[in-house]
Amino acid sequence: MALPKIDYPIFEIEGILGKSKPIKFRPFSVKEQKILMMASESSDIKEVVRGMQQIIQNCCLESIDAEKLSLSDIEIIFLHLRAKSVSENVDIYFKCNNIIEDGSKCGMVIDISLDLLKDIKVESKQPSNTIWLNDKIAVKMKNPTLDVVRLIEMDDASISDKIIALCLDKVIEEEEVHDMETVTEEELVEFVGQIQTKDYEKMWEFIQNTPKIKYEEVHKCPRCSYEHRVKLEGLSDFFS
Secondary structure, eight states: OOOOOOOOOOEEEOSOTTOSSOEEEOOOOHHHHHHHHHHHTOSOHHHHHHHHHHHHHHHBSSOOOGGGOBHHHHHHHHHHHHHHHTOSEEEEEEEOOOBOTTSSBOOOEEEEEEETTTTOEEEOOOOOSEEESSSSEEEEEOOOBHHHHHHHHTTOGGGHHHHHHHTEEEEEETTEEEEGGGSOHHHHHHHHTTSOHHHHHHHHHHHHTOOEEEEEEEEEOTTTOOEEEEEEESHHHHHO
């Protein structure tokens, strides 16, 4: 007799993948937990990224390509996956280094318990993703993927055109819409090289203000009453 299959609870995440309707996921299982543990133990950021993408791909109940997800979508999805699979709460610890009356540091260890789905917000200060280059041509931007973020972190001015090219979603020319999936990277970089400086800067502003998960609150030390402004941003701050 065959062993029974285990049913998973299904939950939905809104506001991701550029879709108006919610996307369905299941919590990650022991299989995905092992992928996460192996990825977190690696010193190679590529392995960590690959592990996160694999978990999202496995747990999404709809057809997606995890390698093409934007960083903001990955952060939101992983936040929900962790909440539904492990716990909605996570504890953050830090030490109070305020100098007290005797000249020493307070040293109190402060514990903050965060509700992942209530306390953490998605911050977005992005301008419009549509930028007009002239009265006939406009470009539509998309948020950077993890691969693009790694290029940004290299801080190499020589690849800035490539970074912008990889964040182009569509080029709109009067009645014609050019989908970037049909254009080579070389053609995209050449196109970006023709853009005026003022429009180039608008594109960078869009990329640099990609939405991210964030927590920022003031917490008072229970020992010395010093007020700490605690600011957490991105997955590594919450789950490192």
